[in-house]
Amino acid sequence: MRAVVQRVHEASVVVDAETVGKIDAGLLVYLGVEPDDGDDEVRYLAEKVRNLRIFPDDHKPLNRDVGETNGSVLVVSAFSTVGDARKGRRPSFDKAAGPDLAEQLYERFCDTLAGLGVGVERGRFRQHMDVRSVNDGPICMLLDSRKVF
Numbered sequence: 042m043r044a045v046v047q048r049v050h051e052a053s054v055v056v057d058a059e060t061v062g063k064i065d066a067g068l069l070v071y072l073g074v075e076p077d078d079g080d081d082e083v084r085y086l087a088e089k090v091r092n093l094r095i096f097p098d099d100h101k102p103l104n105r106d107v108g109e110t111n112g113s114v115l116v117v118s119a120f121s122t123v124g125d126a127r128k129g130r131r132p133s134f135d136k137a138a139g140p141d142l143a144e145q146l147y148e149r150f151c152d153t154l155a156g157l158g159v160g161v162e163r164g165r166f167r168q169h170m171d172v173r174s175v176n177d178g179p180i181c182m183l184l185d186s187r188k189v190f
Contacts, residue, residue, distance in 0.1 A: 042082040042146070043122045045071040048095050048180035052115045054164040055171040062162035067112030068093075069174050072150060073122030074143040075136050082186035083146055087153040090114065095180050103180075113160035117172055118147045140167060 053063040096105040124132040155161040
């Protein structure tokens with residue numbers, strides 16, 4: 042399981058001219074699922090996102106987590122985060138989970154994150170989404186449950 046995490050002033054997801062998810066200050070998370078992901082990967086990544094200290098306090102620019110700032114998280118399913126563009130010009134998505142498993146683990150990730158005490162908004166799975174954000178910093182982190190990077 043892989044995530045791109047962006048610290049934002051605000052973010053929203055629009056599908057067919059309808060806003061389906063919206064947050065003020067917090068985190069925008071693009072989440073990708075791989076075929077062999079399961080509960081361990083969901084828990085690891087949800088806890089990592091929840092406790093990632095990338096918000097400022099009075100002493101350090103990266104010292105607080107999203108919960109300490111009363112921020113929210115907008116989670117967007119994005120199979121492209123597990124894409125591989127090392128060969129040629131067209132990325133391969135062979136490492137992306139099929140839609141049934143991906144949706145199940147995406148929903149489980151969102152529920153687990155909410156259970157860790159932060160507000161969670163969602164995109165709409167398998168829909169074309171217009172994602173709008175105002176990045177803060179910009180602070181962008183790449184996370185991988187297998188600790189590849």
